[in-house]
Amino acid sequence: MIKYLNTLFLIATSFAAGAQQSSRASQIKQIYDEVLLRGQCYQTLDYLCNSIGGRLSGSPQAEQAVNYMFATIKNYGFDTVFLQPVMVPHWVRGAKEKAAIVQGKQRIEVPICALGGSVATPKNGIEAEVIEVKSIAELKTLGTEKLSGKIVFFNRPMDPTFFHTGTAYGGAGDQRGIGPAEAARYGAIGVVVRSLTLAYDDNPHTGMTRYNDSLPKIPACAISTKGAETLSNLIKNNGTGKVRMYFKQQCETLPDVLSYNVVAEIRGSERPDEIIIAGGHLDSWDNGQGAHDDGAGCVQSIEALRLIKVLGLKPKRTLRAVLFMNEENGVKGGNEYARVAALDKSTKHIAAIESDAGGFTPRAFGVEDSMAMVHFKSWEELFKPYGIEQIRKGWGGTDISPLRPQGTVLIGYVPDSQRYFDYHHTEIDTFDKINKRELELGAAAISALMWLMSEEGVH
Numbered sequence: 001m002i003k004y005l006n007t008l009f010l011i012a013t014s015f016a017a018g019a020q021q022s023s024r025a026s027q028i029k030q031i032y033d034e035v036l037l038r039g040q041c042y043q044t045l046d047y048l049c050n051s052i053g054g055r056l057s058g059s060p061q062a063e064q065a066v067n068y069m070f071a072t073i074k075n076y077g078f079d080t081v082f083l084q085p086v087m088v089p090h091w092v093r094g095a096k097e098k099a100a101i102v103q104g105k106q107r108i109e110v111p112i113c114a115l116g117g118s119v120a121t122p123k124n125g126i127e128a129e130v131i132e133v134k135s136i137a138e139l140k141t142l143g144t145e146k147l148s149g150k151i152v153f154f155n156r157p158m159d160p161t162f163f164h165t166g167t168a169y170g171g172a173g174d175q176r177g178i179g180p181a182e183a184a185r186y187g188a189i190g191v192v193v194r195s196l197t198l199a200y201d202d203n204p205h206t207g208m209t210r211y212n213d214s215l216p217k218i219p220a221c222a223i224s225t226k227g228a229e230t231l232s233n234l235i236k237n238n239g240t241g242k243v244r245m246y247f248k249q250q251c252e253t254l255p256d257v258l259s260y261n262v263v264a265e266i267r268g269s270e271r272p273d274e275i276i277i278a279g280g281h282l283d284s285w286d287n288g289q290g291a292h293d294d295g296a297g298c299v300q301s302i303e304a305l306r307l308i309k310v311l312g313l314k315p316k317r318t319l320r321a322v323l324f325m326n327e328e329n330g331v332k333g334g335n336e337y338a339r340v341a342a343l344d345k346s347t348k349h350i351a352a353i354e355s356d357a358g359g360f361t362p363r364a365f366g367v368e369d370s371m372a373m374v375h376f377k378s379w380e381e382l383f384k385p386y387g388i389e390q391i392r393k394g395w396g397g398t399d400i401s402p403l404r405p406q407g408t409v410l411i412g413y414v415p416d417s418q419r420y421f422d423y424h425h426t427e428i429d430t431f432d433k434i435n436k437r438e439l440e441l442g443a444a445a446i447s448a449l450m451w452l453m454s455e456e457g458v459h
């Protein structure tokens with residue numbers, strides 16, 4: 001008899017689990033259908049890119065973007081929409097940069113752009129002999145004797161053999177991040193960094209460099225990959241010491257500016273104190289439109305929340321979309337969001353998803369926490385019909401990282417990575433590079449994951 005009851009119980013629970021799985025599948029189908037039929041994220045991104053444009057922290061465009069997104073989200077009928085104040089750095093590029101490779105009487109103009117945070121050159125620019133290196137370690141070998149008074153040219157390409165281009169980017173990033181500070185240690189007067197991209201073209205890629213306060217601040221720029229090859233070949237053919245470079249840039253850092261994170265919320269019906277967020281960063285570099293980086297992540301996060309709202313799904317836990325300010329050159333918005341979250345002891349941020357890898361075809365979610373990852377793995381089947389093949393270990397994102405000490409489960413939304421670094425931090429990161437369906441499918445994937453976490457928790 002007991003055995004019989006046990007069997008009945010097992011049948012009943014597996015039937016219930018099966019029924020739950022099929023209702024989850026139909027809810028997720030509703031989310032995808034809604035975005036593909038009546039999605040709004042593409043239009044919002046159009047405005048953000050084509051009517052506002054690049055949105056570097058502290059700029060008038062960043063302020064317009066905050067106002068526009070706030071007004072747009074207000075119309076969606078969320079429970080709460082608010083601005084969270086934060087002071088941000090204000091770096092400006094100034095007049096368009098100029099550069100030339102100088103060899104005897106020959107001058108070959110090459111495309112460059114100042115690195116974010118860089119100081120200007122003197123008014124008439126700088127010109128000096130170029131020393132090519134492939135790594136920070138090489139600077140030490142050359143020492144002050146070889147580097148003093150020179151322009152250091154960092155020319156280690158991103159490694160094309162990594163399937164995930166983000167890994168290749170990470171592997172080359174130290175040249176831009178700390179290269180200028182380290183070159184200054186040995187008396188260099190300027191730095192040129194090969195653009196962080198696998199594309200071979202004339203677009204220089206900007207991005208933040210970080211000086212060391214105890215060392216001189218020297219001007220630093222990125223050169224296009226074609227320009228880098230030209231420079232490197234000339235050095236190879238003519239010998240070190242024979243090739244000089246000239247560049248001029250007029251960037252400067254102005255006083256900090258008051259700006260905002262933009263936050264929208266649907267309050268949870270059963271566990272409102274447990275908060276799940278999805279976010280991207282509203283600021284972008286100034287040279288393009290910040291379409292893939294990271295207008296896409298912003299409109300997807302808002303859309304993820306809006307889909308749940310319009311479908312009348314009532315989340316058990318509180319869901320938020322957060323548009324962070326100042327990811328590119330300071331992460332002030334991400335830090336402020338986490339600081340304020342930690343102060344509120346009545347709530348806990350249980351999970352955060354970041355979309356900051358472009359608006360390309362959805363492929364996976366990367367989860368930092370192993371236990372949560374195992375739990376989420378049980379949802380993989382629900383995502384497979386939509387091309388998301390994998391929920392795996394992975395990094396969350398820059399803006400949500402400050403939440404890590406609070407025990408928040410951090411999740412990175414992972415789209416296809418093959419084209420992201422073609423556009424990243426350049427003039428060509430523009431709206432025409434966005435595919436409407438790919439963008440929408442990403443919004444639906446984020447929305448579905450938020451919904452599953454809201455209903456079933458993170459562990």
Ligand SMILES: [Zn+2]
Nearest residue numbers: 293294327356
């Ligand atoms: Zn970004």
